[in-house]
Amino acid sequence: MSLCHSYMPNYFSIDDILSSQERVSCKIEVKLPGLGYLDVSSESPDLQSGTKLDLPHWLAYPMNSRTHPFVSIEVPKIYKEAYREILTADACAVALNKWSCYFYEFGIHLAQYEHSDCNLIQDLLLQAFKSRFRLVMDWAHNTGTDPTVGLQLPILERKLFLTGRKSRCLLISWLKEGGGSIETSEMVANHKKRKRAELEDENT
Amino acid sequence: MDDSVADVSEHLDSSDNEEFTPGKVLQDIENAWLNEKFAPEILPHQSELVDCMLEQISHMEENMKKLKKGDIRLAIHKMEIDRIRFVIKSYLRTRLEKIEQYTIHILSEDDKKSPEESYLTPGERKFAKEYLANIETLFRTVALQHMPANFQAFEVDKLTVKPNLNSHVFLRVNKPVQGIIVPGTTNDEIDLTAGAQRLIQYQPIASLVKEGAVQLI
Amino acid sequence: MFGEKALELIKELERSAEGIPPFNDDGIRQVLEEMRILCQANFDDIENPTTDPPNYSSVRVRHMAISRNKRCILAYLYNRLQKIRQMRWEFGSILPPEIKSLLSEPEVQWFTSYSKALATYMRSIGDNYGLNLATDVTPPKSLYIEVRCLVDYGKLDLEDGEVIFLKKNSQYLLPRAECEGLVRQGVLQHVTS
Numbered sequence: 340m341s342l343c344h345s346y347m348p349n350y351f352s353i354d355d356i357l358s359s360q361e362r363v364s365c366k367i368e369v370k371l372p373g374l375g376y377l378d379v380s381s382e383s384p385d386l387q388s389g390t391k392l393d394l395p396h397w398l399a400y401p402m403n404s405r406t407h408p409f410v411s412i413e414v415p416k417i418y419k420e421a422y423r424e425i426l427t428a429d430a431c432a433v434a435l436n437k438w439s440c441y442f443y444e445f446g447i448h449l450a451q452y453e454h455s456d457c458n459l460i461q462d463l464l465l466q467a468f469k470s471r472f473r474l475v476m477d478w479a480h481n482t483g484t485d486p487t488v489g490l491q492l493p494i495l496e497r498k499l500f501l502t503g504r505k506s507r508c509l510l511i512s513w514l515k516e517g518g519g520s521i522e523t524s525e526m527v528a529n530h531k532k533r534k535r536a537e538l539e540d541e542n543t
Numbered sequence: 544m545d546d547s548v549a550d551v552s553e554h555l556d557s558s559d560n561e562e563f564t565p566g567k568v569l570q571d572i573e574n575a576w577l578n579e580k581f582a583p584e585i586l587p588h589q590s591e592l593v594d595c596m597l598e599q600i601s602h603m604e605e606n607m608k609k610l611k612k613g614d615i616r617l618a619i620h621k622m623e624i625d626r627i628r629f630v631i632k633s634y635l636r637t638r639l640e641k642i643e644q645y646t647i648h649i650l651s652e653d654d655k656k657s658p659e660e661s662y663l664t665p666g667e668r669k670f671a672k673e674y675l676a677n678i679e680t681l682f683r684t685v686a687l688q689h690m691p692a693n694f695q696a697f698e699v700d701k702l703t704v705k706p707n708l709n710s711h712v713f714l715r716v717n718k719p720v721q722g723i724i725v726p727g728t729t730n731d732e733i734d735l736t737a738g739a740q741r742l743i744q745y746q747p748i749a750s751l752v753k754e755g756a757v758q759l760i
Numbered sequence: 761m762f763g764e765k766a767l768e769l770i771k772e773l774e775r776s777a778e779g780i781p782p783f784n785d786d787g788i789r790q791v792l793e794e795m796r797i798l799c800q801a802n803f804d805d806i807e808n809p810t811t812d813p814p815n816y817s818s819v820r821v822r823h824m825a826i827s828r829n830k831r832c833i834l835a836y837l838y839n840r841l842q843k844i845r846q847m848r849w850e851f852g853s854i855l856p857p858e859i860k861s862l863l864s865e866p867e868v869q870w871f872t873s874y875s876k877a878l879a880t881y882m883r884s885i886g887d888n889y890g891l892n893l894a895t896d897v898t899p900p901k902s903l904y905i906e907v908r909c910l911v912d913y914g915k916l917d918l919e920d921g922e923v924i925f926l927k928k929n930s931q932y933l934l935p936r937a938e939c940e941g942l943v944r945q946g947v948l949q950h951v952t953s
Contacts, residue, residue, distance in 0.1 A: 347707035350831060351838040356770050371818045372810060373801065377761065398762070401824050409817055521898055521905070521936075521943040521950045524850035526843075529778045530859065531946055597886035612920075618903055625900040625937060632896045635885065639893065643845065666884035673877040677870055678841065684866045686833045689792050691799035694830055702834070 346495065348444075354494060358444035362393040365402070365410040396448050403452060414456040417442070418449060423463055430470040435493045442493040443468065471496065479503025568595050569627065576634040578752055581713070581759035583706040583745055585641045585649055586752065590664045593631055600624055642667060646675045647703045708746040715740045718756040723747050762798070762825035765790045766832030773839050780843045783864040788833060795829050798822045844871050848878065849894055850944065895940055905936045907948040916942075 348355035371377075371386040378392050394402070394410070402409040416422060417438040425433060435442050443464055450460040475492065478484045479500050489500045512520075523531075575589045603624060610617050642649055642663070650671055653661050663671065679697050687695045709727075716735040723733040725744050733743070735757065751757045769787050802819045809815070844867060847855060853875045860868060885891040913926035918938055926932070926942075931951065942948045 347705070349704040350701050351704070351835045353770055353774055353835065353839060356767075356832060356835055357774065360767060369817050370815070371821060372815055373805065374818050374821060395761070395763075397828050398821070398824055402821065409821070516952055520952045521940055523946040523949070524944045526779070526846055526850045527944065527946045530856070533779065534858070593885070594887050594889075597889045597891070601889065622900070622903055625896070625903070628891075629896045629899050632891060632893050635891070636893050639881075666881050669884075670877055670881040673880075674874070677873045677877065678838070680873075681841065681866050681870045682834060682837060685837060685864065686788065686792070686830075690830060691795055691826065694795065694799075694826055 354441070354444060358441035358494075359397040359448060360395045361415075361439060361441055361445040361448075363396055363399040363415065363449075364391065364413040365394045365399050366391050366413075367409065368411055369407070369409045371409065396445065400448070400452065412452060412454060414449060414452075414454060414460075415439075415445075418446060418460050418463065419456060423459070426463065426467050430467045431474045434491060435467070435471070435496070436491055438493075440494050443495045468495075475500050476503060480507055563595075565596075565599055568592055568599070572596055572627075572634065573630055574755075574758055576630050576637075578759045579634055579637050582749075582752055583708055583710050583712075584749070585638060585645070585662055585706075587662045588638070588664045588667065593635070596627060596631060600627060638667065639670070641706070642671045643674055645704055645706055646671050646678075647699055648705045650675065651699075651703075708749065709744055711742055712745050712748075713740065713742055713760050714748065714752075714757045715760050716757050720751060720756055762794070762822075763828045763832065765794060766829045766836075769836040770832055773836060780840060780847075780859070780862055782862045783840070783867065784836075785864065788836070791829050791833055795826050798826050840867065841870060845874060847871070848875055852894070852941075852945070853879075895937070897940075897944070900936055903936060904933050905939070906931060906933055906951040907939055907943065908951050909948055911947055913942070913947050 367386055367388050367390045370388045373384060374386040375381055375383045377386055377394075378390050381387075381390065399410060399412055403412050422438070439445055446460050446464045450457050450464075475496050478488055480503065484504075486504070489497045489504075492500055522528075572589070572592050575586075575592060579586055603620060607617060607620050649663070650668075653663055653668065656662070661668065682697060687697060716737050716739045719737045720735045721732070723735065723743075725733065725747050735741070735751075740760065748757055752759060765787060769784060769791065772781050772784060772787070775781075799822075802822050805816070805819050806814075844863065847859065848871065851859070855863075855868075855871065863871070882893055883890045885893075908931050909926045909928055912928045916924050916926055916939075918924065918935065924932065924934075926947070939948055943950050
């Protein structure tokens with residue numbers, strides 16, 4: 340597809356589904372009969388109130404955002420005071436993908452919870468992104484960059500990095516050759532590559 | 544590029560009035576193409592321009608048959624036609640991609656408009672409906688009909704994918720406009736002076752693109 | 761935890777971002793089974809409440825899990841369709857058999873319907889003038905381009921009536937408009953130097 344998309348999660352978005360799978364620490368506030376199996380450490384058939392367990396965001400959020408919440412939540416440590424200070428000190432020095440591959444997307448999800456620690460998350464994300472953007476852009480524009488550095492970035496930055504690299508390559512080839520060269524379609528090329536690999540496998 | 548087309552068409556086609564010269568039509572199509580390429584949402588269709596230009600092309604092709612093989616003019620005309628055809632195809636492809644991407648959203652917006660105001664051509668509308676119907680059929684056959692009874696619905700509202708109107712675009716100002724307010728920023732109003740170029744959120748200038756007051760670049 | 765199988769389907773797609781993985785019939789069946797079991801449990805809870813007044817909290821939780829499973833299945837199908845759609849533009853209206861074998865029967869039918877709807881639309885362009893949108897994907901720079909043939913392709917009829925035979929490892933100077941499709945399909949390679 341040639342259309343350029345800015346981040347806009349929707350029902351079918353793979354990134355949105357994966358980022359909403361990130362876990363939130365929850366404490367059960369209302370006894371949930373018959374759901375004891377969700378807590379592997381307990382043998383009770385029911386999920387007793389007071390039980391602590393990690394739930395994926397997609398489940399924790401609707402359970403938490405009710406007039407009488409089923410669970411209370413705790414903000415993951417990477418968005419709390421101690422980690423916030425590390426980011427403020429030098430955001431570029433942090434291997435953010437080790438904190439979470441979906442650092443930004445998950446952060447946006449968390450900002451929706453009604454919890455005092457959540458109000459600061461939006462600002463935190465914005466500041467982190469602003470200070471790291473220059474680094475990402477630099478990497479993308481520098482031809483000497485090892486292409487695998489992208490893997491050290493969380494998904495959002497990684498995609499930006501790859502887009503930046505691609506357009507940089509296109510610009511260079513346009514400056515050199517004036518463009519207009521016809522290429523094998525991407526999927527066709529991948530298909531051929533795979534076929535060749537299979538043949539080689541058979542021969543060895 | 545437009546100059547040579549105007550030249551070519553001038554001696555191929557004698558109808559030549561101020562408003563609708565081939566050069567002007569080509570310029571308008573190129574503008575429509577750039578707008579469509581950079582706008583996140585689908586724009587009102589320009590089928591009169593497309594139809595008119597395609598008609599020009601077939602005239603030119605008819606006339607070229609009269610030229611002898613090897614005539615240098617043949618190659619020049621053919622090249623020119625190829626370039627125009629590329630612009631038209633690229634323009635229509637971009638629209639088709641948006642239609643596929645935002646099918647439900649575009650169709651429901653379009654239902655609110657009268658047929659004359661529709662952003663889609665009848666052909667595009669027919670395609671959009673078939674595209675949606677085909678997806679629904681696949682969802683039903685493979686998954687929905689096997690789900691528990693109260694989960695079988697094709698939930699149009701949830702499944703709607705919308706373009707991100709807050710994304711940023713580059714534009715050049717054709718006509719001066721005053722007092723643009725960009726949401727989410729300080730309350731400063733932005734004035735657009737003719738000829739100026741800027742990077743701005745799409746939402747507040749969407750209507751200006753459709754009126755032709757600004758050109759996306 | 762709920763939705764583990766469904767998540768597997770999504771991860772499968774994420775892993776093969778470049779191609780299309782074989783249709784996971786069994787995976788879908790397992791997710792549908794989880795939905796059925798959760799739904800049955802809800803039904804039982806509503807029919808025979810164990811507490812008085814009845815406690816529907818668990819019913820609500822299971823309901824969320826069923827919806828999540830539904831979302832994952834539909835997202836799995838939808839994202840596959842996006843790839844299949846791309847194939848129509850890149851391979852043309854006939855799929856290579858190795859690719860076809862990765863699709864489910866309904867997906868193959870979808871591909872055919874999509875091709876048909878697209879063809880109808882393309883015929884209607886310009887007051888039924890008709891325009892093939894799958895060609896001219898790059899801006900033309902010249903009428904003729906130099907190409908190298910990568911396979912023994914055989915006969916190619918040119919518009920001006922000339923017929924040429926494309927042989928592996930030979931180079932030709934051909935009208936761009938007439939060989940673009942073969943370049944995109946990987947039969948010819950555009951030689952630029």
